[in-house]
Amino acid sequence: MPDTASPGPTRRPAQPSGGAILAVEDLTVAFGGLKALDGVSLSIAAGEITGLIGPNGSGKSTLVNTVSGQLPVRGGRIRLHGGDVTGRRPDRIVRAGMARTYQIPRVPPTLTVEEVLSVPLLYAGRDRHRLPGLGDAAAIAAFCGLGPLFRRFCGDLSVTDLRRLEIARALACAPDLLLLDEAMAGLSHEDSVEVMGLIRNVHEQGISIVIIEHLMRVITSLCHRVVVLNNGRLLAEGAPATVLADQAVREAYLGKGFAA
């Protein structure tokens, strides 16, 4: 691991980064004849915040949906903690230690925040002793700034609070690795700063994180490492500063005008 090459602005995690927590080998996913992911190989280092970026249609969401078990794999392997989880059911993958958030969280409006959090607490079946501050629904809600809304119905929550709830729901799975799918899309500047603070706090609990994000300031201030996808292939990976300076990345991601 090129540890010296990733001096991210965030503090180093409490737990030492011990190799890859998630490894994807030659992953191919196709919708009919269209290959959304075409032989992608990459690994996510334990204890880090990794940014997953790329233009629209580059395969970011497909990658998240596939590793979390919601899309069928056409070829390749997915390993979590070194164990093969290729083709496993989504709920089994949650049990194995990987949780994900949704960009548009559609929670039942007649459930309260407490009830939503109770679902992963009851069903994800994970050992909670590792995360002492996140042992029950009330603690998780408070951690995510939802304390005062604990008994409110989801139908009454604001977009920002629904985003927080979505992160809280994923945290209630007690994951080792958390995949955040555009957690900040559509939020105001103030709100996104708050959510960034929340992501840092999650990381300090010793949870490895992958974030899909379009906002470059989020990537540069949060991530230790960046992975760039383009047209379903891996374009670049490395420290944010290095990757974002890369000519090919700038052309693919920002457009040729910016790259000049």
Add this chain to the structure above:
Amino acid sequence: MKTGLTRLLPYVLILLATLALVWIDKPFWIQLAIGVAITAITALAWDILSRTGQVSLGSAAFFGIGSYTLAIFEPLIGLALAWIAVVVVCALAATLLGLLTLRLRRMYFAIATLGFALSMQVLVVVFPDWTGGSGGIAPPVLADGDPRWQLGLIGLLLLAAVALSDALLGLRFRPAFFMIRTKPELAAASGVPVVRMKIFAFIVSGVLIGLAGACYGGLYGYVVPTDVFTTNWSVLPLAIATLGGMDTTIGPLLGAIALKALEEVARSVIGGTGYQVVYGAVIILFVIGMPQGIVGLLRKAAALAGRRTAAGEKKKERERHA
């Protein structure tokens, strides 16, 4: 949220009503109560299934399977085992139908379950050696034909259905079921084994309706396919649960009482078969006018009354300060 007392209310009401009717022993009221109880069980069962987003139009299949299973198995393996066979066969049918319709959404699911119910009726007619064909079959008479004991037994089954419905509205199941209904991917991403939970709800629902059907067949000891497999038994549970209030236990109970009362009033005022038109029209009006059902209406009234008392108390408070 809910106090222990309101939780106990349905149980107490069912117990008291059953005992009172058995005590009074008026045939008309006992028959009416049996009708209410059987439809209430099917409505509770339908509601349990709908909480997972599976809006079924196939209740009649399980109703008929229940009554036919009891009738077919009783001569072969005896009464007690035949009742167990009802549970097993309905659970198997529910598992099969649940797996076949797993990927179907809303309308397509409803149509597939309706098709299942209709094909069951055809199946019965196609194998007359086993089922008696269109001529019908004779299941064992429930409680030796004593209506009071029949009501008592069906009342017990209703209590079991109420208890199951309540258990499935508890913290263990309700949030997971609702999450499966709203967004199954989100439930799976929270660790819920979605397929297993949907099949589980299907089994609970199917077995309850099957047991209700077996009781119904045992009322007179005679069953014909056009009676137990009619679309009526598929639509009625849905109409009652919607009328009473979905996602609740008390809703289907109130709905069943309201619907039977409406049916009896329409029958005596209009008579003939014309009453069914009026009765249908009233159901439609209720469903359009009160999507939350009777329970929703009561909640609104309670909220209104609560606001009024709160306002009144505030007023008193102000007067005291003045």
